[in-house]
Amino acid sequence: MLVVRPIQPQDYAALYECAVESGYGFTSLPVDEDLLRRRIARAQEAFAREHVSEPGEEGYLFVMEDTETGKVVGCSGIEAAVGLTEAFYHYRLGKVVHHSKSLDVYNALETLTLCNDYTGVSELCTLFLREPFRKNQNGRVLSRFRMLFMAEFKERFSQFAIAEMRGVSDENGESPFWGWLEKHFFSMDFNQADYLTGIGEKAFVAELMPTFPIYVKMLEPQAQQVIGKVHDNTRPALRMLENEGFRFRGYVDIFDAGPTVEVEVANIKSVRESRRKPVQVGPVEAGSDVILCNTRVADFRAGRAQIQETDEHIIVSPEVAAALLLEEGDAARFVAL
Numbered sequence: 001m002l003v004v005r006p007i008q009p010q011d012y013a014a015l016y017e018c019a020v021e022s023g024y025g026f027t028s029l030p031v032d033e034d035l036l037r038r039r040i041a042r043a044q045e046a047f048a049r050e051h052v053s054e055p056g057e058e059g060y061l062f063v064m065e066d067t068e069t070g071k072v073v074g075c076s077g078i079e080a081a082v083g084l085t086e087a088f089y090h091y092r093l094g095k096v097v098h099h100s101k102s103l104d105v106y107n108a109l110e111t112l113t114l115c116n117d118y119t120g121v122s123e124l125c126t127l128f129l130r131e132p133f134r135k136n137q138n139g140r141v142l143s144r145f146r147m148l149f150m151a152e153f154k155e156r157f158s159q160f161a162i163a164e165m166r167g168v169s170d171e172n173g174e175s176p177f178w179g180w181l182e183k184h185f186f187s188m189d190f191n192q193a194d195y196l197t198g199i200g201e202k203a204f205v206a207e208l209m210p211t212f213p214i215y216v217k218m219l220e221p222q223a224q225q226v227i228g229k230v231h232d233n234t235r236p237a238l239r240m241l242e243n244e245g246f247r248f249r250g251y252v253d254i255f256d257a258g259p260t261v262e263v264e265v266a267n268i269k270s271v272r273e274s275r276r277k278p279v280q281v282g283p284v285e286a287g288s289d290v291i292l293c294n295t296r297v298a299d300f301r302a303g304r305a306q307i308q309e310t311d312e313h314i315i316v317s318p319e320v321a322a323a324l325l326l327e328e329g330d331a332a333r334f335v336a337l
């Protein structure tokens with residue numbers, strides 16, 4: 001069975017492999033020993049914190065483990081609130097109208113304005129599933145169990161959540177939007193800039209990023225074309241989030257112009273449709289396929305399971321109960337797969 005659980009220090013080697021496999025442009029998993037170890041330590045602190053009444057510095061990071069082999073097959077995270085200790089940046093697509101009645105000229109123009117509008121918002125991040133496991137809806141489980149975690153522990157998250165989607169770049173990591181920034185402002189390549197933000201060194205953004213609004217029309221056509229567009233590999237993830245209710249509201253990444261999608265947490269489909277019932281352990285007949293989790297923080301477990309639902313309970317098999325650390329009478333939360 002594939003079980004999702006909080007990351008542990010002994011998962012370091014597996015997380016490092018995920019970072020290597022995820023390649024260029026995957027900002028939150030840079031190949032950097034220090035950063036990855038800090039990430040694990042931060043997650044441990046977050047899961048260890050028992051009484052959290054509002055979102056803060058917590059960075060929850062989970063791994064998916066194949067219980068048959070003990071191997072980590074992927075990871076997935078939630079930042080409780082971004083931008084609280086360091087600025088968190090976006091470009092906001094806006095409009096200005098230049099109009100002269102006397103001359104009978106009217107021009108509506110798109111602009112990009114640097115902003116920190118998502119400060120304090122929760123972020124779904126760091127979803128990576130290793131290639132051989134990209135089947136049987138494992139990716140959906142690895143993304144959507146987070147909605148169950150947020151539904152169960154509402155007080156730990158902001159009212160709103162975002163996800164930053166990877167923008168357009170080619171197989172060498174060349175991004176048309178970055179190309180324009182590089183030429184006029186940064187003089188370093190995309191991978192280097194992405195890596196620096198990934199390891200948390202963002203001072204250069206404040207120093208070098210164009211802070212005055214930019215007229216989109218003045219960008220090179222190749223750069224204009226990719227604003228708000230996702231990388232081909234990211235299309236399925238975007239579709240899944242859109243099904244959950246996430247929407248593009250005109251915020252794009254400052255480097256590759258990939259879209260950021262947002263949602264009110266209470267309106268996420270899997271949050272609204274998830275339910276919580278006490279567990280009975282026993283044989284499951286004619287069960288339905290769900291994502292199921294226990295309701296603990298430090299000992300959180302989630303996975304795909306067959307359950308049978310009665311008015312008062314859900315029945316789970318002894319194997320599932322053991323894998324998800326559920327005992328007879330414990331509360332469990334679930335949502336249809």
Ligand SMILES: NC(=[NH2+])NCCC[C@H](N)C(=O)O
Nearest residue numbers: 027087088089194197253255
């Ligand atoms: N693709 C990137 N690395 N973009 C830069 C990081 C953007 C992110 N919103 C932040 O402020 O941390």
